[in-house]
Amino acid sequence: MTYPSRIRWLKYLNHYSKALYRAANCQYQQVTWQGLRSCFYSSHCPTERKAEECGSVGQTHTVRDALHQWTRKFKEEKIPEPDLSAGYIIGHVLGFKRAFLDTPEMRAMYATDLMTRLDEKQTDRINGLCQKRLQRMPIQYVLGEWDFRFLTLSMKQPVFIPRQETEELVGLVLHFHRKKPNLHFLEIGCGSGAISLSILHELQQSTGVAIDQSVDAINLTRHNAKRLCLSDRIQTHRCELSDSPRLPDCIMGKYDIIVSNPPYIFQEDMPDLAPEITRYEDPKALKGGVEGMDVTLRILNMARHLLLPGGSIWLEGDPRHPAMIQKWLRTNPHTQVQLVNVLKDFCQRTRFCHLKYLPYKR
Ligand SMILES: C[S@@+](CC[C@H](N)C(=O)[O-])C[C@H]1O[C@@H](n2cnc3c(N)ncnc32)[C@H](O)[C@@H]1O
Known part of the structure; x- marks a missing residue:
């Protein structure tokens, strides 16, 4: 042909x-x-x-x-x-x-x-x-690759397959921070590297740290970074964000933003997932705990130790989450984090939260 x-x-x-x-x-x-x-x-x-x-x-x-x-x-x-x-x-x-x-x-x-x-x-x-x-193998694993924004990423079971909504999350981050070409970011739960590598690709002086609890995910992010010649601007670590108040050494630093598409499926919704998902994707990429917020709350709890004052947190979540996050922040003022905007996805579902670390004035 x-x-x-x-x-x-x-x-x-x-x-x-x-x-x-x-x-x-x-x-x-x-x-x-x-x-x-x-x-x-x-x-x-x-x-x-x-x-x-x-x-x-x-x-x-x-x-x-x-x-x-x-x-x-x-x-x-x-x-x-x-x-x-x-x-x-x-x-x-x-x-x-x-x-x-x-x-x-x-x-x-x-x-x-x-x-x-x-x-x-x-x-x-x-x-x-x-x-x-x-x-019932997802088409992305069958083909071994998938396009995400401007990148073609290798896909490998059981690493989470990036979804179309997440392309929008990256678009929001890039739009909001377009005047900060040397953005320094932290991604929690990088999976195939879709978010981090897209930011690096589209903001050419940016640098980042990406962590994931899964060895497969970190290996795939590294592989994709290498293929796309982006390895020199990203550090990757296999590391699990836990409830411990002690920050993992590998993420210590001061960032302009934290970005994450954490596991956010409610425990009660897990049985409704399609076989393509339950048979092939890592359950730890999906299970968000009883209210789908386990990892989200860990991020909000530690953000003040990692962000520069005024720094942003960008989160993807379930449409029920923005209201739940707002309520949680009211009862946890020590976080010094405020929800500044809730944005919808292409299906008009409230999907993305933009939060900021706004320290108390002394
Ligand atoms: C929904 S997937 C998102 C992957 C990728 N960012 C994307 O959007 O395609 C969530 C990722 O978070 C990782 N993860 C889950 N719990 C974690 C934790 N406590 N610490 C670090 N990574 C975690 C999973 O292994 C998975 O790769």
């Missing part, structure tokens, strides 16, 4: 996936599943019946055959987002990445690429990866 064809494929997939993601995650759906399906099939396949005529999964010939056969198989096995899963895997094997936005013209041109013939090696690889998806 030629380079322009790859771009078309990329743009098509990215457009489709982002629309689908929003449709799946927002309560008020502007883009419906039905609408997406009809858009998909009307552009690229005359009728859905055609897909049924494509033969078994093992007899794939063209990109379109593979797409339809695996979509059908995923549907039969009740795999969530069947079209999208097949599309991502096949695009990945063909060497495309999720990166660009789409236009209607691009989508129309894309139709020809569907007739590209797959060789035996490609077919085997597609089948192997699709088998993993059949086991």
